Amino acid sequence: MVRRGGVAALPQPARASVQGRAGMSFDTLPFLGFFAVVIAAYYAAGGAARGWWLLVAGVAGYSVAGLRDTVLFLVVISANYAFSLYVRERREVLWAALAFNFGVLAWYKYRLFLMGMAGIGGTAGVPGGTSGSFTEAVVIPLGISFYIFTCVAYLVDIARGEIAPDRSFPRFALFISYFPHWVAGPIVRAHVLLPQVKRIFAGNIRWPRLWCLGLGLCLLGVVKKVVGADSLAPFVDDIFTRGPGDAATAWLGIWLFAFQIYFDFSGYSDMAVGMSWLLGVRLPMNFLTPYLALSPREFWQRWHITLSTWIRDYLYIPLGGSKGGGAARQALVLIVVMGLAGLWHGANWTYIVWGLAWGAAIAAWRIGHGPIGRLPGAVQWAATMLVVLTLWVLFRAPDIGFAGRYIAAMWGGAGLGEARYFGGSGGLPVLAGAASLMLLHVAERMGVQRRGAVYLVKRWEGPLLRGVLVAMILWLLVMPKLNANPFIYFRF
Amino acid sequence: MPSARRPLLRTLSLTLLGLVIGSLVVEGYLRLAELEPLARALPAAQASLYGPDPDTGYAHRPDSKGIWLTENRAWVEINGLGLRDRPRQVSKGKDAPFRFAVVGDSFVEALQVPLDATFPALIEEEMSKVRVPLRSGPFTIEWLNLGLAGATPAVTVQRLRALAPRLELDAAIVILGAGDLLRQRPDDTSELVGYVPGPDGKAVLSHAFRETRGYKLRTGAGGRAMYWLLDHSRLALLLNNRKNAGLLAELAEPPRAGPPKSRVCTGETLKPHEDLWSGKPMGFAQARLDAILADLRATADDRKRPLRISIALRGLPPACPGFEDRLAALRATISERIGARAAQSAGPRLAFFDIEAAAARYLPPGKAFSSMFGWGSHIGSGHLNELGHQVYAKAIVEMLTPRK
Numbered sequence: 001m002v003r004r005g006g007v008a009a010l011p012q013p014a015r016a017s018v019q020g021r022a023g024m025s026f027d028t029l030p031f032l033g034f035f036a037v038v039i040a041a042y043y044a045a046g047g048a049a050r051g052w053w054l055l056v057a058g059v060a061g062y063s064v065a066g067l068r069d070t071v072l073f074l075v076v077i078s079a080n081y082a083f084s085l086y087v088r089e090r091r092e093v094l095w096a097a098l099a100f101n102f103g104v105l106a107w108y109k110y111r112l113f114l115m116g117m118a119g120i121g122g123t124a125g126v127p128g129g130t131s132g133s134f135t136e137a138v139v140i141p142l143g144i145s146f147y148i149f150t151c152v153a154y155l156v157d158i159a160r161g162e163i164a165p166d167r168s169f170p171r172f173a174l175f176i177s178y179f180p181h182w183v184a185g186p187i188v189r190a191h192v193l194l195p196q197v198k199r200i201f202a203g204n205i206r207w208p209r210l211w212c213l214g215l216g217l218c219l220l221g222v223v224k225k226v227v228g229a230d231s232l233a234p235f236v237d238d239i240f241t242r243g244p245g246d247a248a249t250a251w252l253g254i255w256l257f258a259f260q261i262y263f264d265f266s267g268y269s270d271m272a273v274g275m276s277w278l279l280g281v282r283l284p285m286n287f288l289t290p291y292l293a294l295s296p297r298e299f300w301q302r303w304h305i306t307l308s309t310w311i312r313d314y315l316y317i318p319l320g321g322s323k324g325g326g327a328a329r330q331a332l333v334l335i336v337v338m339g340l341a342g343l344w345h346g347a348n349w350t351y352i353v354w355g356l357a358w359g360a361a362i363a364a365w366r367i368g369h370g371p372i373g374r375l376p377g378a379v380q381w382a383a384t385m386l387v388v389l390t391l392w393v394l395f396r397a398p399d400i401g402f403a404g405r406y407i408a409a410m411w412g413g414a415g416l417g418e419a420r421y422f423g424g425s426g427g428l429p430v431l432a433g434a435a436s437l438m439l440l441h442v443a444e445r446m447g448v449q450r451r452g453a454v455y456l457v458k459r460w461e462g463p464l465l466r467g468v469l470v471a472m473i474l475w476l477l478v479m480p481k482l483n484a485n486p487f488i489y490f491r492f
Numbered sequence: 493m494p495s496a497r498r499p500l501l502r503t504l505s506l507t508l509l510g511l512v513i514g515s516l517v518v519e520g521y522l523r524l525a526e527l528e529p530l531a532r533a534l535p536a537a538q539a540s541l542y543g544p545d546p547d548t549g550y551a552h553r554p555d556s557k558g559i560w561l562t563e564n565r566a567w568v569e570i571n572g573l574g575l576r577d578r579p580r581q582v583s584k585g586k587d588a589p590f591r592f593a594v595v596g597d598s599f600v601e602a603l604q605v606p607l608d609a610t611f612p613a614l615i616e617e618e619m620s621k622v623r624v625p626l627r628s629g630p631f632t633i634e635w636l637n638l639g640l641a642g643a644t645p646a647v648t649v650q651r652l653r654a655l656a657p658r659l660e661l662d663a664a665i666v667i668l669g670a671g672d673l674l675r676q677r678p679d680d681t682s683e684l685v686g687y688v689p690g691p692d693g694k695a696v697l698s699h700a701f702r703e704t705r706g707y708k709l710r711t712g713a714g715g716r717a718m719y720w721l722l723d724h725s726r727l728a729l730l731l732n733n734r735k736n737a738g739l740l741a742e743l744a745e746p747p748r749a750g751p752p753k754s755r756v757c758t759g760e761t762l763k764p765h766e767d768l769w770s771g772k773p774m775g776f777a778q779a780r781l782d783a784i785l786a787d788l789r790a791t792a793d794d795r796k797r798p799l800r801i802s803i804a805l806r807g808l809p810p811a812c813p814g815f816e817d818r819l820a821a822l823r824a825t826i827s828e829r830i831g832a833r834a835a836q837s838a839g840p841r842l843a844f845f846d847i848e849a850a851a852a853r854y855l856p857p858g859k860a861f862s863s864m865f866g867w868g869s870h871i872g873s874g875h876l877n878e879l880g881h882q883v884y885a886k887a888i889v890e891m892l893t894p895r896k
Contacts (some may be wrong), residue, residue: 470510
């Protein structure tokens with residue numbers, strides 16, 4: 001079993017891909033150098049050259065992931081471009097395109113799992129199997145889950161007549177390979193990004209007036225990743241590797257993981273949105289302080305928003321989950337769709353059960369929304385967090401058995417191991433630290449996500465604030481990673 | 493000034509001011525990150541503890557301090573004598589405590605654990621509590637930590653030679669890496685003291701590093717300014733950390749995790765050590781070993797300040813299933829060779845101390861030898877963890893306690 005997190009390790013055959021991913025992680029100096037060159041050349045270029053430059057930068061940046069991943073990326077882009085030209089007129093082309101895209105995803109991401117299920121080899125597909133994105137020895141092509149979903153959404157939108165296909169291959173290629181989002185989202189729809197891509201190729205870019213907003217988002221993302229997620233990773237790894245020795249440590253471990261994955265993923269998204277702002281491109285926000293949600297449904301309206309809306313628009317509604325068919329059918333569709341969402345995250349039963357459980361939780365809340373809705377907000381929040389934390393165990397655990405034992409330990413069952421964080425005089429600082437994470441979350445909601453923050457940036461926009469933000473970003477990226485903590489969602 | 497230039501100058505000035513303010517904010521954060529309990533978790537600048545030294549090439553810089561982040565976290569302070577130890581006087585003073593020292597590499601320096609958890613500190617605390625009477629000598633005992641990360645056998649020997657008279661040591665345990673002694677080529681002396689072939693074919697200590705450009709730079713005005721900055725600015729430390737890691741460090745192979753190195757002993761494991769200690773030709777390794785033993789004997793024989801030295805080897809397997817006889821024979825050979833050297837003059841002042849075999853006897857029941865090393869997720873498997881330091885302390889106290 002190969003571990004991730006506090007000390008990253010991946011097997012020899014994937015070395016080039018790992019080095020590439022590490023270097024192209026947004027929170028590194030090499031990536032900063034890459035972005036500095038890209039943005040300087042972008043604004044120095046004129047007319048359509050900007051579009052070509054971004055396209056070259058996107059593909060070149062992706063190429064550090066290795067030859068296999070790059071060739072696959074280009075093949076997928078080319079195939080989907082070809083499909084897009086005919087998908088509106090011929091429905092069978094859409095089915096072929098979907099088969100191609102999901103076939104590619106299945107082959108590269110799920111074949112070990114499917115083979116295990118079929119009993120052909122390995123334990124990946126076996127319910128007790130130990131394969132998982134936090135332990136797996138297989139390296140998935142960089143960002144495959146994200147760009148495949150982007151392509152599928154594009155083709156379905158064309159087939160539905162909602163958008164027209166873009167006949168320009170460079171524009172389509174840039175839409176898919178636009179580098180701030182190709183690795184870990186946000187999953188951007190064609191109607192959001194393609195018009196902006198067209199403007200770039202037409203030489204009609206939108207000059208950002210609020211540079212500090214983009215820089216501020218980048219800084220927020222860097223702080224979340226470097227200070228937030230990377231600080232929590234060693235503790236989460238320790239508790240999950242050694243096993244919690246008591247219930248308090250078990251709760252602590254999953255609480256810290258909840259914030260680790262939030263800081264990691266939302267930090268990445270903030271950086272993606274911030275960098276795009278600096279390029280004059282608007283990407284959608286992907287997170288809205290999800291741990292303040294008062295229901296499971298609201299959680300998914302605030303967590304990985306672009307994935308949620310993708311699932312709603314391309315799975316849930318087409319399968320009849322929105323209207324008609326009765327509450328039972330809607331609940332069933334919801335559970336199935338969330339199960340598929342879980343599967344998207346990784347080829348392991350833990351993710352599938354995680355998704356199914358989320359579907360069940362949302363359905364249950366929907367059924368009981370009357371009495372639940374009358375409870376005080378604090379109780380609704382606590383109940384939602386209970387669901388969130390319990391289900392995160394499935395996400396982090398290497399297998400179902402471990403997840404079950406961990407959840408049992410949370411509720412007073414036998415400890416899983418030796419990790420104890422609340423003995424002696426260390427308990428109070430640990431508790432205070434854990435509590436402060438939620439306070440930071442509230443502060444983000446109250447401070448950063450309000451319009452006031454934008455007005456503040458507008459008021460101070462200028463070279464002074466730009467210098468402050470650039471300096472802070474630079475110094476945080478200068479800090480070398482003494483233990484490698486790659487972005488969690490790079491694994492998907 | 494032409495009016496067109498004024499806005500540009502204003503923009504540049506404000507940008508520069510912004511960069512300075514932003515830098516000061518990060519400097520403030522880095523200082524805050526060193527305070528407890530934030531220091532347990534937040535990313536921070538790793539301490540810079542080392543500087544040039546004329547005896548060994550490098551050593552701890554007196555009064556430097558900070559957080560050590562590699563392999564576990566610990567707050568580290570170097571005392572005024574340049575030791576990773578509590579504050580001490582150079583001279584023993586009128587009460588004349590008996591001064592022990594443990595000399596070695598990062599294994600002894602133990603930056604990964606707090607000072608009071610290191611085995612020299614634990615021994616000192618234990619012996620001062622119990623006031624264990626030594627076989628000879630007074631009751632009051634000090635244990636000094638002379639560990640230095642990266643110390644080769646040559647650095648360890650030279651460090652003891654230089655510091656023993658200065659610190660008025662009475663006894664020392666010298667811990668050498670058994671594997672380090674197997675190197676068959678002369679030492680590289682471009683940065684450290686090392687053993688090289690002398691005119692008569694024997695190995696001699698060379699201080700060639702003193703003539704290198706790097707050493708002269710570090711000991712010159714520029715070097716002193718750099719170390720002053722490192723002591724007073726966390727941003728300077730951050731740049732130093734980045735320099736040490738590499739500008740494009742993230743593109744290098746990521747650190748490998750995995751279980752601790754296997755300590756399974758086989759005949760193949762033992763053979764090089766058997767060859768070395770029994771005197772078989774092994775390139776420069778024999779000449780180096782001879783020189784090490786001769787230099788340690790000479791240190792023990794110092795007329796002004798004779799010293800009792802126990803030589804311990806780190807990295808010899810504590811047990812060798814199926815090869816127990818060979819392992820026992822190896823230990824006997826080591827003891828004989830050191831004893832033979834000692835017999836030339838140092839007598840009982842030079843002896844072999846089988847530290848790992850002793851430590852193995854003090855492991856808590858049910859614990860494997862490997863449980864003394866590393867932390868949690870297979871980090872730092874080459875260094876003693878808190879349990880390891882406790883076991884080593886017990887083993888050494890036992891060695892020194894008169895048998896009833």
